[in-house]
Amino acid sequence: MFGRSVAPSKIPTDIVIPFRFFDDTPLWKAFILYSMFVFDDVLDAENLRDSLEKLARHDGWNKLGARLRKDNQGNLEYHVPTEFTEERRPLTYSHITHDMSASDHPIASKIPNPSSSPAVVCDPDDFRELFRPEGGPISLEDYLNRDIPQLGLHIVSFTDKTLVVIYWPHTLMDALGKKALMNAWILMLQGRGDEIIPPQGGDGDPLADLGKSPTEAHKLxxxxxxxxxxxxxxxxxxxxxxxxxxxxxxxxxxxxxxxxxxxxxxxxxxxxxxxxxxxxxxxxxxxxxxxxxxxxxxxxxxxxxxxxxxxxxxxxxxxxxxxxxxxxxxxxxxxxxxxxxxxxxxxxxxxxxxxxxxxxxxxxxxxxxxxxxxxxxxxxxxxxxxxxxxxxxxxxxxxxxKAKLFETDFSAAVIKSCQEGGRSGLPTYIQNNQFGLxxxxxxxxxxxxxxxxxxxxxxxxxxxxxxxxxxxxxx
Missing domain, CATH: 3.30.559.10 (Chloramphenicol acetyltransferase-like domain)
Known part of the structure; x- marks a missing residue:
């Protein structure tokens, strides 16, 4: 599915945005990240998808749906569709439904519970079949060689749990960038889109001058x-x-x-x-x-x-x-x-x-x-x-x-809660997996x-x- 080495043709109407200096580094280009949130609730998958797509269409957030390309010098740049359509959607989406409880599934049944003392509880890679959709990107080349948005959403539904996975190249954002994304997504999910603030910098680079005017030597x-x-x-x-x-x-x-x-x-x-x-x-x-x-x-x-x-x-x-x-x-x-x-x-x-x-x-x-x-x-x-x-x-x-990922509140998407203690809509387990380096x-x-x-x-x-x-x- 990702075997092609020729980049797709550039769309003349796309908005071209240069990469920021500290995003276009070998370190961040080496990682493709998958973050899996496990909810002990049945969540409305279409509601989650719709609200995240709305966010990508929201003022200042359209870079989430950008396609990755290289300029003539080989530098990375964003190509943002002027309008997201059925053919060029703002995010990659997939949804799998299992008509069974997670405890009856051979892999999902191994999702760990907290331990009473410090303990190794699982191998997160054991859940790859759950968190990575078929053909999901595993390298930057996969983004460069297909006309796919940076952000992907994959949802796996059971009768008693919902797995919500987002995936992206590390060049897009770090952990606190992800936290900002989750906060904005929650607001959109709750119908509070008017409270969402556009990210800093717009299409520019707020850190363009960082490191150009040191006043002292680094202590190491x-x-x-x-x-x-x-x-x-x-x-x-x-x-x-x-x-x-x-x-x-x-x-x-x-x-x-x-x-x-x-x-x-x-x-x-x-x-x-x-x-x-x-x-x-x-x-x-x-x-x-x-x-x-x-x-x-x-x-x-x-x-x-x-x-x-x-x-x-x-x-x-x-x-x-x-x-x-x-x-x-x-x-x-x-x-x-x-x-x-x-x-x-x-x-x-x-x-x-x-x-x-x-x-x-x-x-x-x-x-x-x-x-x-x-x-x-x-x-x-x-x-x-x-x-x-x-x-x-x-x-x-x-x-x-500091990203407080366990405070991700998807209660607005809960169809049926299977949690105890009034924590409906909060994740009970989160893991991060990486491909590439x-x-x-x-x-x-x-x-x-x-x-x-x-x-x-x-x-x-x-x-x-x-x-x-x-x-x-x-x-």
């Missing part, structure tokens, strides 16, 4: 990997790209995280820190880091780099991205913490968590964001800057808790569900997840 500039260092790192890790990667989902009860947080703050207070603050994400990542590197020799000085993806929106709200309108695009930076393996195991959990919190304070300032973006702009091939050394072990975190040791934190449980997933070399499961069983 002297630890930046050179091209030689990157090549060294690549050689050391190239086998990972060919090893079998195993994907798992982990549930961590909120009470467990809160206990870790209280303990860590107590340690900092005992060590003389005044009014210490650690977020739940700080301690969750610190705890998970120990598990994720537990296969390494504990006494080694080998560098572990915690590569934390974070949204630039708050840092840029004073000038480039003022509050009041969503930014549906990519506004992501990376905050790095460099620690020797030995410290991770010998020092208390509070040390790792505080190192992350301090890095966020130091490297998340407006001037440091400018400095980081300047390094990104000057890099060869638009690759974001990396810090550390060629023999480092890198773990990448992307915490989506599979990033070993990359862990998205999906967020906190409505019972306070945290969910995180990721890929690791074959065998490592089994070791983690053994440790969790002993905890």
């Amino acid at each position: 500039a002297n630890q930046r990997l050179s091209m030689f260092g990157l090549a060294h790192y690549g050689m050391n890790n190239v086998l990972d790209l060919f090893r079998t990667q195993e994907h798992r989902m982990v549930c961590v009860p909120g009470s467990f995280v809160e206990s870790l947080r209280n303990e860590a703050i107590g340690e900092l207070t005992a060590n003389g820190t005044e009014d210490p603050f650690l977020s739940e994400g700080d301690v969750l990542c610190a705890w998970w880091t120990r598990l994720a590197v537990s296969h390494l020799p504990h006494a080694t000085q080998k560098t572990v780099v915690l590569n934390n993806a974070y949204s630039l929106r708050k840092s840029l709200e004073t000038d480039l991205l003022p509050k009041g309108a969503p930014y549906v695009s990519n506004a992501i930076g990376f905050i790095n913490v460099l620690l020797p393996v030995q410290y991770i195991f010998e020092k208390p959990l509070s040390y790792i968590a505080a190192a992350t919190r301090n890095a966020i304070k130091e490297l998340g300032s407006r001037s440091q964001v400018e400095a980081f973006s300047a390094l990104w702009r000057e890099s060869s091939g638009k690759i974001p800057p990396f810090f550390g050394d060629g023999s480092m072990h890198m773990i990448t975190y992307s915490n989506w808790s 599979v990033l070993p040791n990359g862990f998205p934190i999906i967020g906190k569900d409505n019972d306070g449980n945290f969910w995180l997933s990721g890929y690791m070399n074959k065998g490592l997840w089994g070791r983690i499961e053994e440790q969790l069983a002993k905890a």
Whole structure:
């Protein structure tokens, strides 16, 4: 279905919009994302489709239905139909109905419930037959070689559950961009379309000047990997790209995280820190880091780099991205913490968590964001800057808790609720799957569900997840 290598003819009447600088990068072009929301309700699929299509036709939101093309220089650009029609719809849509409960379906019956203690609960890739429609795109070429919109909606209906899947190329938006999309979709679903605010920037690029006027050096500039260092790192890790990667989902009860947080703050207070603050994400990542590197020799000085993806929106709200309108695009930076393996195991959990919190304070300032973006702009091939050394072990975190995806309120589309406790229309499980680049040791934190449980997933070399499961069983 996606075998053609020749791009479809350009439509002369399409509105052509150039890509924004920080969307057209090798990193984002490598990912096609599928996000599956599970509702313990029967939802009106046509209502969901109709409201999302209306959003794509709404003022400022038509880029959702854009087709991807390349200009004569090979740069990506959006081609937006002047009018969406039956032949050129604003989104790709598919709907499958099963006349049975999810518990009677061989695959859907494996959708996990929360665990009472930290546990590996499933392999999210086991649900591929459910979340990916037949012929669903798995690479940027699939978008370039067909006349399909960026946004896709796939719904799977059971008699007691509804799976709502949206999929898109990462070049379209990041996690908070997705949150803005979901918020606007909910308003349209509720008949409140007049309250929807157009995204920032219109057809322009609000971040066109980001990174062009640094006033200070990046604080980790002297630890930046050179091209030689990157090549060294690549050689050391190239086998990972060919090893079998195993994907798992982990549930961590909120009470467990809160206990870790209280303990860590107590340690900092005992060590003389005044009014210490650690977020739940700080301690969750610190705890998970120990598990994720537990296969390494504990006494080694080998560098572990915690590569934390974070949204630039708050840092840029004073000038480039003022509050009041969503930014549906990519506004992501990376905050790095460099620690020797030995410290991770010998020092208390509070040390790792505080190192992350301090890095966020130091490297998340407006001037440091400018400095980081300047390094990104000057890099060869638009690759974001990396810090550390060629023999480092890198773990990448992307915490989506601020996107509050579990608060997605589709109650306006509920036909029959099968939930208990008056939570009709809220998702009970969410997972994210990616096609294209599979990033070993990359862990998205999906967020906190409505019972306070945290969910995180990721890929690791074959065998490592089994070791983690053994440790969790002993905890």
